[in-house]
Amino acid sequence: MHVVLDEPKCVASGQCVMAAPDVFDQRDEDGIAILLNENPGDELHAGVREAAAICPAAAILLAEK
Amino acid sequence: MTVSATGETVLPPFPVPRPASCPLQMAPEYGEWVAQEGLERTVLADGTPVWAVNRYADIKEALADERLSADGRNPNMPGPGTGPDGTPSFPRMDDPEHNRIRRMFTKDFTVKRIEAMRPGIQKMADDLLDTMTAKEGPADLVQEYALPLPSLVISLLLGVPYDDHEFFQNHTMLVLRSGVSKEEMMGSRRAMFSYLLDLVERKEREPADDLLSRLAQEQILTGQLRREEAVVSASALLVAGHETTANMIALSTLALLQHPDLLARIRDTDDPKVVANAVEELLRYLTIVHSNVFRVATEDLTLSGTRIKAGEAVSMNLPAGNWDPAYTTDPGTFDLDRDTRGHLAFGYGTHQCVGQQLARAELQIALPTLLRRLPELSLAVPAEELTFRNDMIVYGLYSLPVTW
């Protein structure tokens, strides 16, 4: 799985950090999401898919391999 | 739509009051609206016609559609869209302007920052319950606990002296009442505006460790944000920050008292995940923001098969969306084991609630603390005597008399 974050769209809701804390964090200066791991391992896929599904800004894109 | 005795069609009100017999349930009309494609033509308390968007999928589509504008300067935007000087708050702006200003506020609401506030919130909750239980019961849980907790938290975070809480709580009530005259509402908005204007000016000269000081130093004094822009948005935060959570605490308490088995599960668990999902289910089940999520069409468009003309106003029916059987099965049941992901209680799209992580932390602390410290908690009046806030932008209880 390859994860892409469309940063300009992010509205700093923090939902991805709740769903997949090992893959997403938020910048201290404005809460915008940071991608910690572009190619998360299998055990993290469920959380990442959830994050992509609930992101209110549709800012998380997944390419499944 | 119904037809009156004289043969004219009468539009249903928005929001439709919840049934007096089961005030925690949705109006039965919402179930009918969700069952069919299309938007419902409805009318607000002040007579403005709006299209109600009811289905889960339609609400998400609408809140992601850039042709539906949140701009408060649009004359067709229902309610007062701007502050007294014509400046809208960022919730009443569109991107990119909205996101530019929103990002000046989001720093203080990240998952990490809110986690760090938890011990302080826990202490405030314990102190409030100490004070309440030091007196003889019964007490009004709204005045003693549900309202002061989020009010203290947001005051501290913004840097608004809590000593002035009566002033801003009263004006917040007026700003959020759907029935008050425009003059009365504008009076309250002006009072809050000039109060905050003075406060922000002070923070420019004498900064402290709070959001308004940071905004003053980093954004206003550097010319990124006009003082009036900062104040009108700060005022939106102050209003949104305490009334919403306050009503969730009180209404959730009532819902739990009516479901003793679920109450016991939340009280007795030591698994934070159980509490967290219970809070999400309460947010979905109660969906207290039952009005005011308005947008105005900037061009003709079709949504859910309904043609919306440019300039027409649209209102998201979040309670209906969260009770759409296409989103979740058996939506009228309060179910702690439900998969609550993707609920719409905090909205969706670029305006999704800024304070959602704070609200979650407050509820995850306030509810178990109340239930554990007062295991005998019960209503002090018959449930039929409770009065519900059908006339407010945020649904809830005017008071909740309890004994313990």
Ligand code: HEM
């Ligand atoms: C349980 C509590 C809460 C609920 C149910 C709630 C619900 C909502 C909803 C539905 C929206 C979207 C409005 C729209 O799209 O037009 C929203 C936006 C907002 N909320 Fe909350 N809220 C809660 C708590 C809070 C708190 C604690 C704060 C402040 C600290 C807050 C501040 C805001 C702000 C500033 C916006 C506007 C965001 C924007 O337009 O970008 N809310 N909230």
Ligand code: SF4
């Ligand atoms: S869920 Fe989406 S909008 Fe929210 S912080 Fe993550 S990327 Fe940003």
